[in-house]
Amino acid sequence: MENTWILKGGRVWSEGRFTESDVAIAKGRVTAIGSGAGAADARTVDCRGCYVLPGLVDVHVHLREPGFTAKETVATGTAAAARGGYTTVCAMPNLNPAPDSPEHLERELEAIRRDARVRVVPYGTITRGQKGRGELIDFGALAPQVAGFSDDGRGVQEEALMREAMLRVKGTGRKIVAHCEADELLRGGYIHDGDYCRAHGHRGISSESEWRQVERDLKLVRETGCPYHVCHVSTRESVELIRAAKAEGLPVSCETAPHYLLLTDADLKEEGRFKMNPPIRSAADRLELLNGLADGTIEAIATDHAPHTAEEKSRGLAGSAMGIVGLECAFPLLYTYLVRRGVISLERLVELMSDNPRRLFGFAPGLAVGEPADVTVFDPERICEIDPETFLSKGRATPFAGWRVSGCTLLTLVGGRAAYQDEKLKLK
Known part of the structure; x- marks a missing residue:
């Protein structure tokens, strides 16, 4: 179903702290935060070990x-x-x-x-x-x-x-x-x-x-x-x-x-x-x-x-x-x-x-039930090197070229729509 997701088992930012939980999204909004949340026909993302952030x-x-x-x-x-x-x-x-x-x-x-x-x-x-x-x-x-x-x-x-x-x-x-x-x-x-x-x-x-x-x-x-x-x-x-x-x-x-x-x-x-x-x-x-x-x-x-x-x-x-x-x-x-x-x-x-x-x-408050599903999933253990030649931006100039980092984006949802989806994202 379009714009319907379950983000499963991630460390979810909610009310100022991280809690291992599920996030359910339908019709572009967050519908539930909690264990077992979500519709059966939703696209499910395995977020175990990842951070789910506003x-x-x-x-x-x-x-x-x-x-x-x-x-x-x-x-x-x-x-x-x-x-x-x-x-x-x-x-x-x-x-x-x-x-x-x-x-x-x-x-x-x-x-x-x-x-x-x-x-x-x-x-x-x-x-x-x-x-x-x-x-x-x-x-x-x-x-x-x-x-x-x-x-x-x-x-x-x-x-x-x-x-x-x-x-x-x-x-x-x-x-x-x-x-x-x-x-x-x-x-x-x-x-x-x-x-x-x-x-x-x-x-x-x-x-x-x-x-x-x-x-x-x-x-x-x-x-x-x-x-x-x-x-x-x-x-x-x-x-x-x-x-x-x-x-x-x-x-x-x-x-x-x-x-x-x-x-x-x-x-x-x-x-x-x-x-x-x-x-x-x-x-x-x-x-x-x-x-x-x-x-x-x-x-x-x-x-x-x-x-x-x-x-x-x-x-x-x-x-x-x-x-x-x-x-x-x-x-x-x-x-x-x-x-x-x-x-x-x-x-x-x-x-x-x-x-x-x-x-x-004065923007919407983020990851909360009833709010637009503007959500990002980060993998804190995935290590990569900053390579400007792979940037999606037309710009390539960064003083950080060659730096090794962890905390890479797996999924970015804007109003429940996938604005960015990494090839390593685990979908069910």
Whole structure:
């Protein structure tokens, strides 16, 4: 029967803990969680030894369509997402045309309706043309169809403009989702302004270029009360500022990404696959990010999946485009190198990659009776090597090529439909 499944004998995430159980799915929804659940004619998956999770949610991806389909499309990006265990992704607005009006947003929505394998919720821009300057968009006109408002790739440079944006967004029920970067502090940099940068004659991006704008925006949140989310936090100062703001009770949240949690600038190589914005930072920054995971300052992990063509990533650290891909390897990397090494618990990882993003952005709560069957099955013992040549994404640039990981996706269901199914999946 279509969209009817029994996920049998897995370690099921339910009400904040894992319990060995069955999950029954019918007509696209979870109908029961418990031993012996399900219809006799359902497709049965042997999940013994596997984790059955609410589908992962990535609130920061770049699908590149419309406008940049040589880099990625909705079809290829969401295929990669499904393979990585994601059932919902939020698409950033650096597109052509940028989604700064209902007409321009409709171009993106057409591609999503036609080709998406997982749920895709787009962002609207903050400024017209996503320039980080100039004219604000009509937030109310886009609010019902977007996850929030962002000029990701550019920070909003003028304080008065960001204040006005917050005042207007506050009444829409959406968030400002901020790429924090002060242009006047960049000074032509393209990797972290640290030891590797100075030893190899590169131009550095200072930590202040990020945290100074975080500091400014938190002041504006205090004035306006606008819900506010900081993208791809990479510096210890940003973590400290957000921690203090949350303690103050301000409506703020933030995300970081796997590469900031697993790498430092000491790991850099003279290759474009190590270049992204913000850059990989110092060991001290990485340590504070891990502290932020532990104490709840950082509530989400997003990939900032940012595919480019092979040619654009072939020009070394100085000349390559900013951005790496991550949808297909984020969960196994974090499971292998944080959970299995005792840095965080698996329960915390599920919160960071599924439960918290759902709560922060108002999405359905996940694996619960009556909810849409957005479910992912992971095999924690299956070991593989990250090989970009096998990616479903058009992007191939990852600093994690060759890393050995465990925790591979066996099945991703979106509304009960198989968005990804591994060849090793055991079906009855």
